[in-house]
Amino acid sequence: MWVQGARMDEILPDSCKVVSVLGRKIALFNVDGELFATDNACPHAGGQLGEGDLDGHTVTCPFHAFQYDVRTGACVEGQADAVETVRVKIDDNLVLFEV
16 A cells, blocks of 8 residues: 655755654655655664665664665674665655555
8 A cells, every 4th residue: 555655845955854654753764866765763773764874875873883885784783684675666756655
């Protein structure tokens, strides 16, 4: 099922926005106009990835600097498990999440 969680014009390029979709916190990343989404909580210690630093396709957790690829959820720096990704699509400026 696809659920609206944001509007495309609410998230600037190369930034992140945390949205709540059916009670689930999701970090939404805009990388050069392309959207990616992951769980907001870092699997290592629960740091809020939506508050982390985004550099290209890599977000750095603000707690312990673990780094994740927002496209795949894979941990690229550190030894944490992957963060769960969420499929996202745009429909007439609305950002929809698959839940």
